[in-house]
Amino acid sequence: FYGMGAGVRQGLNWDGVKLLKIVLPPVEEQIEITDYLEKQVNIFDTLIAKKEQIVTELESYKKSLIYEYVTGKREVCDMNEKEEIITIFDPQATRIMQEALAYKVIRHSGDNLKGRIHLMKIIYMLDSMLGLDLGINYLRYTRGPYNPIIESIEKNLSDKGIISINTAKKYSYTVIDDSFDIKYNELFAKHNSEIEKIIDYMKRMKSSRAEKIATLYAAWNDMIIDGVQNITDKMIIDDVMNNWTENKAKTDLSTWQHILNEMKDKKIIPRGYGKHTSRKSE
Known part of the structure; x- marks a missing residue:
């Protein structure tokens, strides 16, 4: 017992504990x-x-x-015949791509953009429909494919003086320096026509509708990436309602079906481009 040290008391009961004085800071x-x-x-x-x-x-x-x-x-070159030039992957270059595309969505959407969720959904659709390889890992959030990186993209654009973020009445953006057009054109000029068409399609819709379209598209696209054959509407909608987040099951099946039909009418059909979505906890 004595080996336990002078600060130890054997058989300390509750009455003794209540008498102990514990020092706490203010x-x-x-x-x-x-x-x-x-x-x-x-x-x-x-x-x-x-x-x-x-x-x-x-x-x-x-x-x-x-x-x-x-x-x-x-092609794999014969190293004995010619020197191979190895390109080093640059995460900073990827982030500039993300910022340039976000800037384009904000600028082209004008006052129609309904905040961060709406912005993220349009970026996801552009990335996945056109195979832009933005390096974003999209997660299955309650409001569709999402990644918190959008917050740092916004902040970087704001810190650079390219946009201002308005939160007084509603969450919105204002372009204050359009010189970033140069960087956007350097990176996306060959895709510009398709990018603007997709933005035009999505910019006027409610954020909740953009979320549903992006969610259906992601579920469908994931199946294509996984090599699933003979994909049906039922398979897509079941994945959304049962394998996304709990709130997706609260939307009527008929609503999902109506939006999926509209997507097909508008030729919004995935081809397996982009990245497979992941569950938020993964």
Whole structure:
């Protein structure tokens, strides 16, 4: 017992515990400590998210590189005959692509854009329909395919003085420096016509409708990526209602079917481009 140290008391009962004096800092100091820890946790969470995004981008690049060699889009050169130039993947270049496309959506949509969720859905559709390879890992959120990286994309554009983010009455954006057109054109000029058509289709609809279209498209596109054959409307809608998030089952099947029919009429049909969505917890 004595080996336990002088600060240990044997057989301490509840009455004895109640008599113990526990020293706590003042309430104000406790609040300061809590605020500090919360800020540090947020910093760490942001840092982890950025590192995870870089890993995702590198993994995407690796898969696309393997695909290009397997399908013959790239050839393996004889190193004895000629020197091979190896392109190093640059996450910063990928982020500039993300910012340039977000800028284009904001600029081309004008006052029609209904905030961050609407912006994210249009970016997802552009990325997946055109195979832009933005390096974004889309997650199955309650409001459709999403990734919190959109928050840092917004912030970067705002910090650079390209847009302002308005939150007073409704969440909206204003372009304050259109010189970013140059960067956008450098990266997406060959896709510009298709990009504008997709933005024009989605910019005037409610955010909730854009969410449903993007969700149906993602479920359908995932099946194509997985190699599923003879995909039916029922399979797509079942995946949305049962394998996405719980709130998707609250929308009537007839509503999903109506939107899916409209997508087909508008030729909004996936071809297996882009990245497979993941569950939020994965």
